[in-house]
Structure formats: structure tokens, C-alpha cells
Amino acid sequence: MTTNTALEEKFREVGGKRPYVQRLFGRIAGVYDLMNKLMSLGLDGYWRKRAARYLALATGQTGLDLGAGTADLSIAVINGSGPGTKMIGMDITPEMLDEGRRKLVRMGLQDRIELRVGDAEHIELPDNSVDGCCSAFTVRNLTNIKQGFSEMLRVVRPGGRVVCLEISHPPGKIFGTLFYLYFYKLAPLFGTVIGKAFEEYNYLPNSLTTFPKAPALKEIMEEAGWSDVRYYYLNGGIVAIHVGTKAE
Known part of the structure; x- marks a missing residue:
């Protein structure tokens, strides 16, 4: 049984990818921030x-x-924006949002960032209702990327941007080989030792196996209607930031 077939079987056992992902992140919510820092060697804050x-x-x-999770990307946006800027953070996993709310209270940002349960493929907001949209390490967990x-x-106003930060496929052969060794072999080990969560941190690298490479993801964004789509590799292509604009 291939890894992908095994994953698909796990999805079927719980009624689909969405409930599987929701339960998975619910179980690791308490160690999610720590694991991000460890697995990215401290780079995740810089990427956001x-x-x-x-x-x-x-x-x-x-x-x-x-896919706001514990709100780190929302916090980065607020910290880099002018006064009066606000964020709405949505995630399908209540446990992650609870961790995020506690963090916002500690930072005094609870009045500028509102966290609510919500699905990226069925966003409960009116058309043209936000000035921009972003996500970090969320798109590869969607059931239908183009739908997302x-x-x-739909919800971004004309002239607004979408920004998608995702783990990518490093294009270079040597660096790509090292990346896959780390991401597929060592990352699940980290999860087992520190988070006592082998299945969860085995899913995360394997979710990349069928995830489109940066050029293909750009095409999906264009097919969905985004204009002037570009992507930028960071740290040799470990991650990529995709940026698109909604035509005026």
C-alpha cells in the first residue's frame, strides 16, 4: 500500500479528509506552536x-x-500594518482557535483579531467583504484547492490580494534530496518524541506528496480567477509564497 493510498483509507475511515484534518489538528493543538519552531529550525516566524x-x-x-490555527499569521499581519487594521481568523479546529485566543489575550490583540470556526472551502462571509486574504500551511489540507x-x-474586494504561504518542493536536486530526507524521515520522529504524535507528524509530510509544485499551484490560482499570480521561493524552496490580485 502506498503512502497516498494509506492516507486515503484513513480519510475514508472518518468520513473524509476534512474531518480527518480537523481531528488531527485538534489532537496536536497544545504542541503545535512548539513543533512549528522545532521543525522549521526557527524559520516559521520569518516566513509569516x-x-x-x-x-x-x-x-x-x-x-x-x-486556517488561522493559533493566529500567528494574523498577528504578523497586524504587527506589520497600520493602526485600525483588523483580522478575521477562521479555522475548522476549535482547539487550535482556543490556543490562539489565549495568545491574543496575552498580547492584548483580542480586539483587533477575531477568531471563529470556519471552512476555507465554504467561507461564511459576503461577497467583496474583506480587503485581503491570507493563509499559512493551510491550502495543502483542503479537499478541493481550486474551490478554496x-x-x-469571492470574499476579497476588487483590487485586494491573496497571499498563500505553503511548504513547497525545493527545485534543486541536492537541496531537494536533503529536504525530503529531513521532512519525511526526521519530522515524524520529532513529532513522536516531543509531541507523542507519530500519526499527526507523519501526515504533515505525506500531505505534501500530492500537493502541486509552485508552478502548478500558480495555474490553479489563475484558473480560480486570480490575476497577476506570482510565487517566491524562500530558503531554497522549502516554502513558497504565492500572491494573486483580484481584478478591479
Whole structure:
């Protein structure tokens, strides 16, 4: 049985990919932030700051963070934006949002970032209701990636941006080999030793196996209706930031 077939079987056992992902992240919510820092060798904060910079919300604007988790990307956007900027963070996993709310209270940001349960493929917001949309390590967990980007396009106002930060496929052969060794072999080990969560941290690398490479993801975003789509590799292509604009 291949890894992908095994994953598909796990999805079927619980009624689909969405409930599987929801339960998985619910179980690791308490160690999620720590594991992010360990597995990215401390780079995850830098990646989010870069993504937040591309979103570039102006004073008084409102952004949407999909798959917001513990709110780190929302926080990065607020920290890099002018006064009066607000964020709505949505996630399908209540346990992750609970961790995020506690963090926001500690930072005094609870009045600027609102966290709510929500699905990136069926966004409960009106058309043209937010000034920009972002996500970090969320898109590869969607059941239908094009549907997700279509929904993002619907809720963003004309002229607004979408910014997608995702783990990618490093293009270089040597670096790519090292990356896969680390991501597929060592990362699940980290999860087992520190998070006592082998299945969860085995899923995370394997979710990349069928995830489109950066050029293909760009095409999906364009098919969904986004204009001027570009992507930027960071740290040799470990991650990529995809940016698109909604036509005026």
C-alpha cells in the first residue's frame, strides 16, 4: 500500500479528509506552536512576516486569515500594518482557535483579531467583504484547492490580494534530496518524541506528496480567477509564497 493510498483509507475511515484534518489538528493543538519552531529550525516566524508583508493591508482595512490555527499569521499581519487594521481568523479546529485566543489575550490583540470556526472551502462571509486574504500551511489540507481559491476570490474586494504561504518542493536536486530526507524521515520522529504524535507528524509530510509544485499551484490560482499570480521561493524552496490580485 502506498503512502497516498494509506492516507486515503484513513480519510475514508472518518468520513473524509476534512474531518480527518480537523481531528488531527485538534489532537496536536497544545504542541503545535512548539513543533512549528522545532521543525522549521526557527524559520516559521520569518516566513509569516514575509507573507504578511505581501498582504500589505492599509490603515483601517480588514483581512481574512484562513486556517488561522493559533493566529500567528494574523498577528504578523497586524504587527506589520497600520493602526485600525483588523483580522478575521477562521479555522475548522476549535482547539487550535482556543490556543490562539489565549495568545491574543496575552498580547492584548483580542480586539483587533477575531477568531471563529470556519471552512476555507465554504467561507461564511459576503461577497467583496474583506480587503485581503491570507493563509499559512493551510491550502495543502483542503479537499478541493481550486474551490478554496475561488471562495477567497469571492470574499476579497476588487483590487485586494491573496497571499498563500505553503511548504513547497525545493527545485534543486541536492537541496531537494536533503529536504525530503529531513521532512519525511526526521519530522515524524520529532513529532513522536516531543509531541507523542507519530500519526499527526507523519501526515504533515505525506500531505505534501500530492500537493502541486509552485508552478502548478500558480495555474490553479489563475484558473480560480486570480490575476497577476506570482510565487517566491524562500530558503531554497522549502516554502513558497504565492500572491494573486483580484481584478478591479
